[in-house]
Amino acid sequence: MMKPTILSCAVTGSFTTREHNSNLPVTPEEIANDCIAAVKQGAAICHIHVRDPESGRPSMVLEYYREVVKRIRQSDTDMIINLTTGPGGRYVPTEGDPAKAAEATTLAPPEVRTEHVVELKPEICSLDLNTMWFGGGAVINYPASIRVMAERIYSAGVKPELEVFDTGDIRMGRDLMKEGTLKMPLLFQLVMGVNYGMDSTTEALVQARSMLPDGAEWAAFGASRHAFPMLAQAFLLGGHCRIGMEDTVYLEKGVKTPGNAALVEKSVQIIRSLGGQVASVTEAREILGLKKPSS
Numbered sequence: 001m002m003k004p005t006i007l008s009c010a011v012t013g014s015f016t017t018r019e020h021n022s023n024l025p026v027t028p029e030e031i032a033n034d035c036i037a038a039v040k041q042g043a044a045i046c047h048i049h050v051r052d053p054e055s056g057r058p059s060m061v062l063e064y065y066r067e068v069v070k071r072i073r074q075s076d077t078d079m080i081i082n083l084t085t086g087p088g089g090r091y092v093p094t095e096g097d098p099a100k101a102a103e104a105t106t107l108a109p110p111e112v113r114t115e116h117v118v119e120l121k122p123e124i125c126s127l128d129l130n131t132m133w134f135g136g137g138a139v140i141n142y143p144a145s146i147r148v149m150a151e152r153i154y155s156a157g158v159k160p161e162l163e164v165f166d167t168g169d170i171r172m173g174r175d176l177m178k179e180g181t182l183k184m185p186l187l188f189q190l191v192m193g194v195n196y197g198m199d200s201t202t203e204a205l206v207q208a209r210s211m212l213p214d215g216a217e218w219a220a221f222g223a224s225r226h227a228f229p230m231l232a233q234a235f236l237l238g239g240h241c242r243i244g245m246e247d248t249v250y251l252e253k254g255v256k257t258p259g260n261a262a263l264v265e266k267s268v269q270i271i272r273s274l275g276g277q278v279a280s281v282t283e284a285r286e287i288l289g290l291k292k293p294s295s
Helices: 028-039 060-074 115-119 143-155 167-178 204-213 222-234 260-273 281-288
Strands: 008-011 045-048 079-083 097-101 125-126 131-135 137-139 159-162 188-191 217-224 239-241 248-251
Touching: 008 028, 008 079, 008 248, 008 260, 008 281, 028 045, 028 060, 060 079, 060 115, 079 115, 079 131, 079 281, 115 143, 115 188, 125 143, 143 159, 143 167, 159 167, 188 204, 188 222, 204 217, 217 222, 222 239, 239 260, 248 260
Parallel strands: 008 045, 008 239, 045 079, 079 125, 125 159, 159 188, 188 217, 217 239
Antiparallel strands: 131 137
């Protein structure tokens, strides 16, 4: 019998803005409400970034994470919370003096990037393995920093979701596993279609899947217009799936989504139309070896 497919919803991310889609959740209340709505439509995991409520810009402020998580945990909707640790890894060179960091640089120590995870103890948090040019800056995730972040994540009782953007990131993950920094069973998120990373193609996804360690669980998603095609492809290749306004603001060509719940609803329909079933929150915990946190 085919195992159920875990569907994650990435509700806001760091790059989508309300100029792209006015329905993007920005405040902690809006983010929490969109997570709850997404789970009610079939998502088991919600991947969460936070924003400055006034400007809408990406934020690392602990209080915003606290409010989102508190609102979710006080609701009557069970879900697996997946907090990002991506912010704090960007270097933007100053024009004419590239050794000097420009104002948009966010590089932060690994302790700062995992502060909210250690305090709030979600069941999952992302752990980026990529170093690449991305979104107007250089994303830098170097092994020494990853080791510190991983140790803090595991010590908090949290499972890292390894976000990989290219095949070299998978090789780094395997090396970190061999040295004992990362612990099996691993969970990979294959990011497809980001500029200078893996293409959103079947061939690229098959190659990435072939490089994963035996016994690892994996999911994949496609950026922008590739979101739904890659969701279907990930399912057909035996992986789990992700959707959300971090990845696309469109429900179909030319039609902006009214929110994350609509994206999840369509994703569930796609998976079921291909003969699959979507995992409940309880089934997702069983597949990933997670224990429901005590209230």
